[in-house]
Amino acid sequence: MSTTQRSESMNSFFDGYVNSKTTLRLFVNQYENALRDKVEKENIADFHSFKSIVPCINHYDIEKQFQSVYTNSKFQEFQKELTRKIYYYPTFIKKEGAIEVYQVTEDMRIGDKRKDVVYDILLNEEEFEVKCSCHHYEFRGILCRHVLCLLREKRIKEVPLKYILERWKKNVKRKHNFIRCTYSGMEDTSVAKRFDMFCAIHFMKWQK
Template structure:
């Protein structure tokens, strides 16, 4: 119950954040098209963080020098804290790297890179700087790399389901059209029975009963049985406390003899019994 409550709370927070990112229009603080593109790509909370970097690039940073070398631009930029950083920008491949390592650490474009992008009059953030983790559509991508044969198999199964659904729709449409007229209904029923007999005969001739049963099960589960079984159920864990071994008669007698002697008031002897279970008392 606690797990379900935690999952429900997580789903509620996720839906709330998705709704705020999709429906809320943030207030822009600069006339740059880069800021509009950031609002379209990133979630609302990440947009505010990137917006702070854009504002700092516009109003707090300045370019100290720009050097061009074989199509590469090297910017030396000073920020509002008088810290100097170097931005290397490859114009042809639209690749850039800043010495502050903000993108490598966080995955967001830093203020120094925004200075270079603004200087080059780019309207959009380069695609390789857009990290999917911070985007609105981050949940729409697969979390694992699936091979092409698996994808093609899934697409084929989906197309098969579409064809089956279409066949059922055609069948029910024919039944609805034929049930109003007795002669048409009998003719349609005869055709269906003939096709059923023909398909059953072909199915019996094609494969034995055991194979047909396996084919039905595989069709139900949507996958084929592997030739070699490599995944087995886990071994049953022993989770009922620490086990106790069975003691032998010799060990039990040693434990009895090692017990401290008691004075029996019936036989007045130091032994392992008392007056309630004295052997002399039971004999009497």
């Protein structure tokens, strides 16, 4: 995850819970509220993932593989990539040892213009290592449409478990579900006062 994405994720997590007036005591309380709300939403999503199944959109074996293990929301995100793979066709470039190099050209709109963007895909079938220069897997945790179109052409019907991340599984026990926060009379300490000052400065900069 990039620094910008991580910052946006944190801002989204605390949105509506903290502001420039937030003290250390209130921050801890609001953090617990934000975490409790996040856990509750995830528990509801997990419940629906177990009780209802998002149907597959085709007979692609890899889609069935992800359907069986991923939460509904993450599986639907995977399906969006899967449906877009039909627009792309990989071109073999070269082979270096066990690594095959392919390219996929994507027609993208940039502002008012359209531009062809070329992505490089590296595939090691012996160890089943696959990487795409779009870095969608590194950022989002699911295989990109460029890789999926290559797997289709190679007639690969199942991906290794290392490409099915634990944090998106239906049955995962998320660690933050067990986090407990306490505030033990720190409001008058120098640490608390420095923290309160830091929060005020941080949020004033954030809101500019």
